[in-house]
Amino acid sequence: MFRLLRLLVGLLCRCFRSRKDLLLENLALRQQLSVFQRRKQRLKLAAFDRLFWIGMNKIWTKWKGSLLIVTPETVVGWHRAGSRSYWRWRCRHQVGRGRRRISRELRELIFRMVAENPTWGAPRIHGELLRLGFDVSERTVSRWMRRAPRLRDRSMRWKTFLSNHREVIAAMDFFTVPTLTFSVLYCFFVIAHDRRRILHFNVTRHPNSFWIAQQMREAFPDEHSMKYLILDRDAKFGCEVLSAVEAIELASVRTSFKSPWQNGVAERWVGSCRRDLLDHVIALNERHLKRMLSEHVRYYHADRTHLGLQKETPGRRTTAVSSGDCRVVSMPRLGGLHHRYDLAA
Numbered sequence: 001m002f003r004l005l006r007l008l009v010g011l012l013c014r015c016f017r018s019r020k021d022l023l024l025e026n027l028a029l030r031q032q033l034s035v036f037q038r039r040k041q042r043l044k045l046a047a048f049d050r051l052f053w054i055g056m057n058k059i060w061t062k063w064k065g066s067l068l069i070v071t072p073e074t075v076v077g078w079h080r081a082g083s084r085s086y087w088r089w090r091c092r093h094q095v096g097r098g099r100r101r102i103s104r105e106l107r108e109l110i111f112r113m114v115a116e117n118p119t120w121g122a123p124r125i126h127g128e129l130l131r132l133g134f135d136v137s138e139r140t141v142s143r144w145m146r147r148a149p150r151l152r153d154r155s156m157r158w159k160t161f162l163s164n165h166r167e168v169i170a171a172m173d174f175f176t177v178p179t180l181t182f183s184v185l186y187c188f189f190v191i192a193h194d195r196r197r198i199l200h201f202n203v204t205r206h207p208n209s210f211w212i213a214q215q216m217r218e219a220f221p222d223e224h225s226m227k228y229l230i231l232d233r234d235a236k237f238g239c240e241v242l243s244a245v246e247a248i249e250l251a252s253v254r255t256s257f258k259s260p261w262q263n264g265v266a267e268r269w270v271g272s273c274r275r276d277l278l279d280h281v282i283a284l285n286e287r288h289l290k291r292m293l294s295e296h297v298r299y300y301h302a303d304r305t306h307l308g309l310q311k312e313t314p315g316r317r318t319t320a321v322s323s324g325d326c327r328v329v330s331m332p333r334l335g336g337l338h339h340r341y342d343l344a345a
Contacts (some may be wrong), residue, residue, distance in 0.1 A: 020064065028056060028066040047069070050078045069084070098219040107144055114148040152162055166193040168227040169251075172216075173266040174207065174234065175273075181281045187293065188212065192226070193265050195314040196306055198297050203290045207236055213244035220248045227252050230263050268308070280337055290332075299333045303340040 007116060031052055051122060054061040064072045079128045106129075113125050122142035129136055162169065172190045189201035200219030220226065229250045230238050245252045255262035277296045283289035301315040320343045327344040 020061075024056070024060045025062075025066050028063065029058075032067075034067050050075075054079050055083065056132075077280045102136060102144075106136065109134075110141060110144045111148040114145055122299060162193065165228060168225060169193040169217075169230065170226045170228070171263050171266040172219075172229040173232065173263060173270065174236070175270045177203075177283055177289055179276060179285060179289070185283065185286055185289055187289070188215055189266070190215075191266055191269055191271070195316075196265065196269065196308060197301065198269070201291065201293060201297065203286050205286060209236060209238040209240035212236060212241050216241065216244045216248060220250070222246075226250060230255065230266070232260070233257060238342055263276060265308075270298075272304075276304070276338065277334060283336075295334055299338060299340075302334060304338070 008206075015274055053063070053067070059074055059077060067075070080232050105248070109129070109294060110125065113120065113128065117125075121143055124137040124146065126141045128256050129141065170190055172188070172340075175187050177185045177187055183204070183205070185203055185205045187201065187203050188207065190199040191197065192199055194249075200215060202215055227250065229245055231241075232255045242252055260267050264331055273293075273296060276299075277292060281292060283292065302313060302317060304311055305311045328341050329344050330339040330341050
């Protein structure tokens, strides 16, 4: 009874609809019926069926009400996929369209300007090109700047600064050493960049700003040749430390966050100290560690060669002149961990 009543209501509603809507609805239902009739196991729409519903989407506003075999979102996805395929095909096969490609010489000139002037942007490079008589847009210059090889980045500029001012640069840092009783000792040191010399070092259990400020006064006497001091952003380097640095007439240069390579000389010495000494011995207490570090600093200055100094020593070790029948003697250093070799007298 309910089904008959629904059919009568549907018939009454269709009496007031336009002939065009009835014909399109009839066509849509017949198309779906033909799909159901030719299926075997799984419903599979052919390319013509997809094109049919894409066309119905364009010419009939009420097409969603008669769609039963798939969801309306599927039809919209077919339409978008077809549009992407069309424009992909058109972009691949169009010839002679768009702006003419710039010459290779102009591209190399843009790359050269980017490499020689790292702080220049697209407007400035574009202005230089206009003064040289090149007819090119600023947008083209900006696009080719992104493809330019980065020959001189920020690290190269920082390296240039260090090499130009290494005679007046010092650096300071901390590193930790565990003891036999599993306590932690803090090793503070100040190193000069010119010859990798250790200007001062000390060991403590409880580092604070006032202790570091006192170490700075001991590291730099009344007269010194240093102008810059490199330090990281450790919380221990507070206002008292910065005030002490200013009092001894040094300009503090802080490294960036999480950038240990900017204090590479200090980090390199920490690595050498660990490989040469701390990886082979266990510190008993603060006094024992300070004595071992004193011996290592003497060995580091007078005996150990350094790759950054063209295999010389920070203390300018003299080069011996050997003859054919000379005898070489070895002298132990750091309790026999390392040796120094000289010609016998």
